[in-house]
Amino acid sequence: MDGVLAVINWLQGLGPTVLLPIVIFTIGLILGAKAGRAFRSALTIGIAFVGINLVIGLLCGDLGGAAQAMVERLGVSLDVVDVGWPASAAIAFGGTVGIWIIPVSILVNIFMLLIRGTKTLNVDIWNFWHFAFTGSLVYAISNDLALALATAALNAAIALFLADWTAPGVQDFYGVPDISIPHGFSAAYVPIAIPLNKLLDKIPGLSTLDADPEAIQKRYGVLGEPIVVGLVIGLLLGCLAWLGDTSVGNFGVQLQKILGLGINLGAVMLLMPRMVAILMEGLIPISESAREFMQRRFKGGEFYIGLDSAILIGHPAAIATALLLVPVTILLAIAMSALHLNRVLPFGDLATIPFMVAMIAPITRGNIVRGVIIGTVVIFIGLMIATGVAPLHTAAALDAQFVMPENTAQISSFCDGANPLTWVLLTFGQLAGWIGWGIAVIIFGVILYFYKQNESAWEIAAGGPKPEGGEV
Numbered sequence: 001m002d003g004v005l006a007v008i009n010w011l012q013g014l015g016p017t018v019l020l021p022i023v024i025f026t027i028g029l030i031l032g033a034k035a036g037r038a039f040r041s042a043l044t045i046g047i048a049f050v051g052i053n054l055v056i057g058l059l060c061g062d063l064g065g066a067a068q069a070m071v072e073r074l075g076v077s078l079d080v081v082d083v084g085w086p087a088s089a090a091i092a093f094g095g096t097v098g099i100w101i102i103p104v105s106i107l108v109n110i111f112m113l114l115i116r117g118t119k120t121l122n123v124d125i126w127n128f129w130h131f132a133f134t135g136s137l138v139y140a141i142s143n144d145l146a147l148a149l150a151t152a153a154l155n156a157a158i159a160l161f162l163a164d165w166t167a168p169g170v171q172d173f174y175g176v177p178d179i180s181i182p183h184g185f186s187a188a189y190v191p192i193a194i195p196l197n198k199l200l201d202k203i204p205g206l207s208t209l210d211a212d213p214e215a216i217q218k219r220y221g222v223l224g225e226p227i228v229v230g231l232v233i234g235l236l237l238g239c240l241a242w243l244g245d246t247s248v249g250n251f252g253v254q255l256q257k258i259l260g261l262g263i264n265l266g267a268v269m270l271l272m273p274r275m276v277a278i279l280m281e282g283l284i285p286i287s288e289s290a291r292e293f294m295q296r297r298f299k300g301g302e303f304y305i306g307l308d309s310a311i312l313i314g315h316p317a318a319i320a321t322a323l324l325l326v327p328v329t330i331l332l333a334i335a336m337s338a339l340h341l342n343r344v345l346p347f348g349d350l351a352t353i354p355f356m357v358a359m360i361a362p363i364t365r366g367n368i369v370r371g372v373i374i375g376t377v378v379i380f381i382g383l384m385i386a387t388g389v390a391p392l393h394t395a396a397a398l399d400a401q402f403v404m405p406e407n408t409a410q411i412s413s414f415c416d417g418a419n420p421l422t423w424v425l426l427t428f429g430q431l432a433g434w435i436g437w438g439i440a441v442i443i444f445g446v447i448l449y450f451y452k453q454n455e456s457a458w459e460i461a462a463g464g465p466k467p468e469g470g471e472v
């Protein structure tokens with residue numbers, strides 16, 4: 001038993017850039033790809049994720065610094081610390097539930113494929129931590145490992161459903177064929193974004209406003225190009241963070257930081273799509289092998305490769321929406337704290353906002369104004385959730401022997417701590433234990449049944465392409 005746990009911990013320690021190529025290579029061989037082709041694909045995908053993570057690191061570093069400066073200038077003081085997703089992932093994997101999450105999630109995926117409950121083969125093993133996090137909160141409430149694992153398994157199954165539901169929209173909008181996104185954080189906002197987008201359709205002015213990056217570029221020419229949009233947003237955020245703040249130095253130093261942020265965010269807008277293009281080069285052979293494999297075993301069946309939503313966040317609509325939401329988030333946190341609705345100081349996870357909006361963008365067809373409106377609503381909800389689950393988040397951290405920040409009584413995160421799907425599953429477990437879990441399973445089963453009865457209509461609502469001939 002100890003040997004198995006040691007192997008699981010070792011695999012988790014590899015991180016996504018090493019673990020994912022190993023998984024892709026193994027799956028490629030299982031699907032019948034030639035060893036050399038599978039190896040090259042896996043290596044290309046690993047290198048692409050290294051590039052993506054470098055760009056994300058550039059984004060997180062600069063955006064985090066600007067956000068911290070804005071928080072300090074506004075004098076925000078809230079007693080629940082946002083420790084960020086790396087800490088949350090460490091808590092999730094390091095706790096009692098995290099030890100079991102990889103085999104449990106793989107078994108759920110296999111079962112769902114066998115009963116044709118999903119078309120997604122989730123190779124994004126690193127992000128199984130989202131499911132482990134949900135289970136860890138349930139374990140903190142119930143001290144029942146079986147219930148915690150069952151809840152984590154249900155979370156994994158729901159993520160596969162959300163991946164299938166949004167796959168046509170994601171593929172069409174982002175230009176990534178045969179891909180789906182079973183990401184436990186990004187996918188959770190889809191059920192909120194769809195009705196909100198329908199509501200915006202009924203509001204005069206907003207219903208006809210064309211504000212996607214292509215329309216902006218067409219109207220403003222070079223000033224509307226993604227790299228220029230990134231530059232402008234970076235300059236605006238930099239001014240909010242540092243302009244006139246003598247604590248960082250004189251005007252010359254302030255201007256250096258502002259210009260640096262502008263150039264770096266422009267670089268993110270240019271580099272991220274190119275890293276994704278390298279990733280797609282590696283995925284094509286695996287996708288072809290997967291399609292042939294499914295056609296041999298399931299007549300007429302489709303098959304998606306489930307990946308991290310990191311491959312989406314470089315799209316101009318997603319990144320521009322996310323950057324505009326950074327000051328919105330800070331202002332919301334302050335306003336909500338005055339109303340006693342929020343105690344979380346958003347900082348560690350502000351750079352995860354692109355992941356939050358990545359699967360909202362296809363629903364709004366890249367409309368940045370709609371994305372900001374919907375994003376504001378989900379952030380408002382998320383801050384309340386993060387505040388509510390902070391005691392359980394802290395208990396899960398103690399179970400994982402996480403070293404708490406100095407002088408901190410409670411922690412949370414803007415990533416999974418604010419996740420509405422995690423909160424819903426946690427509420428079922430908290431209110432009724434195994435009975436609540438059973439009710440949640442029945443509800444999920446009913447939703448999955450109705451989805452299977454009319455997949456095309458559901459997929460159009462999630463931003464999928466309309467069939468030839470227009471409306472359904």
